[in-house]
Every structure is written in C-alpha cells, then in structure tokens.
Amino acid sequence: MPELLQGTALMWYIANNEHWRTWTSFIGSFQEFFLPRDYFSKLLEKVTRRKKGIDEPFKMYMENCSLIELMQLAEEFEELERDRETSGNTLGRTGHD
Numbered sequence: 001m002p003e004l005l006q007g008t009a010l011m012w013y014i015a016n017n018e019h020w021r022t023w024t025s026f027i028g029s030f031q032e033f034f035l036p037r038d039y040f041s042k043l044l045e046k047v048t049r050r051k052k053g054i055d056e057p058f059k060m061y062m063e064n065c066s067l068i069e070l071m072q073l074a075e076e077f078e079e080l081e082r083d084r085e086t087s088g089n090t091l092g093r094t095g096h097d
Contacts, residue, residue, distance in 0.1 A: 040077035047074050
C-alpha cells in the first residue's frame with residue numbers, strides 16, 4: 001500500500017497501518033479521515049442531477065458519466081456513511097479495529 005500513497009495520505013498510513021485487520025476497516029478509516037462527512041450524499045445528489053449537455057454526444061456522456069454505475073456506487077457509499085454515523089465510528093482519528 002505505501003507504494004500507492006503520497007504526501008499526507010502516506011504519512012497517515014504509516015502512522016496508522018498497524019490498526020487495520022481488514023480492507024473494509026482500512027477503507028472506512030481512510031474515508032472518515034480524508035472525506036467530508038457528507039461526501040457520498042453530495043456525490044449521489046450530483047450524479048442523480050447529471051444531464052446530457054445539448055451539444056454533448058451521447059457516447060461521450062455515457063463514457064464520462066456512466067450514470068447507472070455511479071449511482072449504484074454512490075448509493076453503496078451512502079449506506080456505508082449512514083452505518084458509520086449510526087455506529088459512532090471514529091476510525092482514522094482516534095480508534096481502529
């Protein structure tokens with residue numbers, strides 16, 4: 001993993017890497033530390049409002065947006081965010097799995 005990270009993310013990883021036992025734990029911690037709490041709900045809102053531009057070719061619209069996949073991904077992350085909020089999870093800041 002350290003080969004993929006740089007700067008603040010690398011420093012954060014080095015300081016915390018002994019605390020994660022699963023990929024899911026790492027991802028939850030990473031998201032909590034680096035993303036605003038409402039990131040995924042805003043992403044979902046942005047994706048659901050995305051419309052094809054008047055002069056935008058349909059093929060480009062589909063390549064750039066892949067709306068259905070983005071919506072599914074955003075919904076999954078929204079569910080993770082809700083779970084994290086209801087569990088009082090503070091991974092990445094004070095405690096870890």
